[in-house]
Amino acid sequence: MFETVLVANRGEIAVRVIRTLREMGIRSVAVYSDADAGALHTRLADVAVHIGPAPAAQSYLSVDRVLQAAAATGAQAIHPGYGFLSENVEFARACEKAGIVFIGPPVAAIEAMGDKIRAKQTVMAAGVPVVxxxxxxxxxxxxxxxxxxxxxxxxxxxxxxxxxxxxxxxxxxxxxxxxxxxxxxxxxxxxxxxxxxxxxxYVGNSRHIEVQVLGDSQGNVIHLGERECSLQRRHQKVIEEAPSPLLDTAGRASMGRAAVEAAKAVGYSGAGTVEFIVDADRPRDFFFLEMNTRLQVEHPVTELITGLDLVEQQIRIAAGAPLPVDQSDISLDGHAIEARLYAEDPARGFLPQAGTVLGLVEPAGPGIRVDSSLAVGTVVGSDYDPMLAKVIAWAPTRETARARLVGALGHTAVLGVTTNAAFLRALLSDPDVVAGKLDTGLIERRGEQLTTAEPVPMTVYAAAALALLIESEPAGPVVDRWDVPDGWRLGEPAWTVRRLQAAGEEPLEVRLRGRSTAAEFALADGGRVPARASRDGDRLTVTFGDQTTSYTVVHEGGTVWLAADGRVVALREHERLSSAAEGGAADGVVTAPMPGTVTVVQAAVGDEVVAGTPLLVVEAMKMEHVLTAPVTGTVTELGVTAGRTVALDERVALVTPAAAAPEQQEN
CATH class of the missing domain: 3.30.1490.20 (ATP-grasp fold, A domain)
Structure with a gap:
């Protein structure tokens, strides 16, 4: 067995692999870029090596730098995780040349399955149906x-x-x-x-089902059942579960045999996934999509129903060990469902988000597992994929697992970074999802039903987070009570009014009196809704009548982040939001919807455009977003060029409406 293994990845997968290495008694080496200095995976590993600047091409994707780190730390093997170098045949070949074991399939298998064109030809020859x-x-x-x-x-x-x-x-x-x-x-x-x-x-009414396979260097290949990954957005998986609620025993066996044949066709060893597309109306009709020659993001659901640690199996297979079980030993116990927690804003078209983790709530309890790289202080940038963590639930039945996951997401909150936690809860509560009637177009069809934010309450944002925690009360002893702007007076304290706003919402007025440690408040729109609140550290407790709700609260600068029931709200002074938002789309201003890099500029100053004309393309977290003209008019300002990075809400262009053009402004 290996003594030292380098993990050539980052984020939750690096944390996941390092934990198995620790359980196996193997020394772990983490690598990190400038953007990940101090990240959780670097702190959990026995050794951490800096390999370059934030851009992946200069760090995590640099074969030379990863191999140099392996040589410097005496690593005998490299685990690539998923993404980055995990399916890079040149990296696998370079490891072989350097005398370092690549914890993955043989080079020939990566070549055969990494090229989708060649992969289809290979499995067709093995009798596997293709699209x-x-x-x-x-x-x-x-x-x-x-x-x-x-x-x-x-x-x-x-x-x-x-x-x-x-x-x-x-x-x-x-x-x-x-x-x-x-x-x-x-x-x-x-x-x-x-x-x-x-x-x-394009198979419209389709379901995406994949089969986990394991193969060893002795030629043995088995499958570990299937996972359903039909709940997708932009071809990215959102919710995964095992086993699939669609397949019966015969269908499961048939698809499993096809997956094993596909793996054997390329002499596969290690952990891999054979993906199929299935006609939702005719589940016996399935077609090969591709084979992922690596560990999958959704591997935990298979681990929970089979009891096997897939990372451990990868490592043992790479070390030359035979499979510890054969096909007849595999049985599926219960049901598991996984939700991917992304740094994105569903209400803004799922645009990637960035920020610093100011507060963190992660769930626990029977059947709950969290694979995460998050910690207070973690900086979430735009250089990498926006996935932050995975929340997984297991139970004896699918419905219990689903209900457990909904509850777990209600106890999940990342304060400081907008996430899709509330969207995931809404999706898992959709009637068709509850019934197991899944297909790859479900999320797109539901649209606003799943992404529209709940109406304000959340106890009126906990009285606007106690009016920004009484406008950041001064720390330490107060010499003169008249200097504290909280409405205090001799006798009963006076009510004060605060006008605040959550992103994307209308301004909110709150009447409040007291201190942030104990106060009472009411709505300021004439409808008196008296309540009491108290704060203890990062917990804010609000009582309406006989109902008491507890929130997690974090104050950073002029913003208060509030979390409860899987929902997170960021509150700011209304005046600050107003000044930042001057010149909206109606005025022809085009702003960056997320931090990223301009990849294409399709317009020039002086161009006449109509509303909806593409102006430029911004790429963030490997996703393209086309920015279009908000109004019909003339491009009078274009402040970016291809290759330039832009910040969230940065002004990048201006289209002057036709009615406002200079020649029409005479007189």
Whole structure:
């Protein structure tokens, strides 16, 4: 067995791998970029090595720097996690050349399955059904377009390299075809360094089901059942569960056999996943999508129903050990569901978010598991994927597991960074999800039903978080009570009014008297709703009549973050929000919806545009966002160029409405 293993990854997966290494008594080495200095995975590892600046290409994706760190620390093996170098055949080959064990499949298997075109050809030869389409190597734009027309719309454009939904585009008619091809190639090149595309029939009423396989170097391959990953957004998985509520015993066995045959076709060893698309109306009809030659984000649900530690199995297989079980030993116990916690704002089109973790609430309890890299002080930037953590629930039945996960997400809060926790709870409570009637288009169809924020209450944001905690009371003893602006007076304290605002909401007026340690408040809109509140450290307790609710509260600068029931609200002084928001879209101002990098500028100063015309493209966390003209008029300001980074809400362009053009302003 290895004595030292380097983990060539970051975030929750690095933390996950390091914990198994510790349980196995193996010395762990973490690597980190400038952006991750002091991150949780660097603190949990036995050794941490700095490998470069924040951009992944100069740190986590640098084969030379990772191998130098391995050599310097005496690592005999490297675990790549998922993403980054996990499916990079050149990295696996470089490890082999350096005499370091790559904890993953053989180079030949990565090559065969890493190229989706070759993968389809390989499994077809093994008798595994594939989605109709065209996957000729090296197709140019014209050939891709011709293939799409031949297959028939809607079609799916997919990068031949990589996965995770990056660069995938659904094209529904010929008019949008060439723009989609250009966008798909750009994102594929940025994410994988390869812009080769293939074309497949788009199966609309589809379910995404994948099978976990394990193979050893002696030629043994088994499957560990399936996972359902149909709840997706932009081809990114959101909720995963095992086993699938769609399959029966016969269907499970049939798909499992196909997965094993696909793995054997390339001489697979290690942990891998064979992904299938299934017709929701005819579950016996399934088609091979791709094989991920690595550990999957959703592997915990398989671990919880099989009792196997997949990371441990990867390590033992890489060390030459045979599989400890055969197919007849595998049984599935209960049901497990996983939710991915992302730094994103569902109410703003799921735009990636950034910030510093000021407060953290993570769930615990029977059947609950949290895979996370979060800690108070963690800086969430825009350099990497926005996934922060995974919350997983196990129970004997699917409904109990689902209910446990909903409850666990209600006790999950990241104060300082906007997340999708409330959206996940809404999704898991959707009637079709409760019934197990899943498909890959469900989230898109539900739209605003899942992303619309709840009406204000949350005990009126806990009286606007006690009016910004009584406007940040001065610390230490108070010499003169008249100097404290809290409405105090001789006799009964006076009521004061605070006007505050949560992002995206209308200003809120609150009447309040007392101190942040003990106060009473009422709404200031004429409807008196008396209540009492008290604060003890980061806990804010509010009582309405006989109902008492406890919140987690953090105060940073002029903002108070408040969390309860999986919902987090950031409150600021209304005046501050007003000044920051001057010049909205109605005035033609275009602002960056998230921090990121400008990749394409499609307009120039002086251009005449109509509302909706694409002006530029901003990429954040490997996702492209097209910024368009908010009004019809003339581009009179364009303050960015390709390659420049922009901050959240930074002004990047101005379109002067036609009615306001200078020539129309005479007289």
């Amino acid at each position: 109709p389409g065209r996957s000729d190597p090296g197709m140019d734009d014209a050939a891709v377009a011709a293939a799409a027309v031949a297959v028939g719309f809607p079609v799916l454009l997919k990068p031949s390299a990589g996965g995770g939904g990056k660069g995938m585009r659904v094209v529904r008619d010929e008019d949008e075809l060439f723009a989609a091809i250009a966008s798909a190639r750009r994102e594929a090149l940025s994410s994988f360094g390869d812009d080769t595309l293939l074309v497949e029939r």
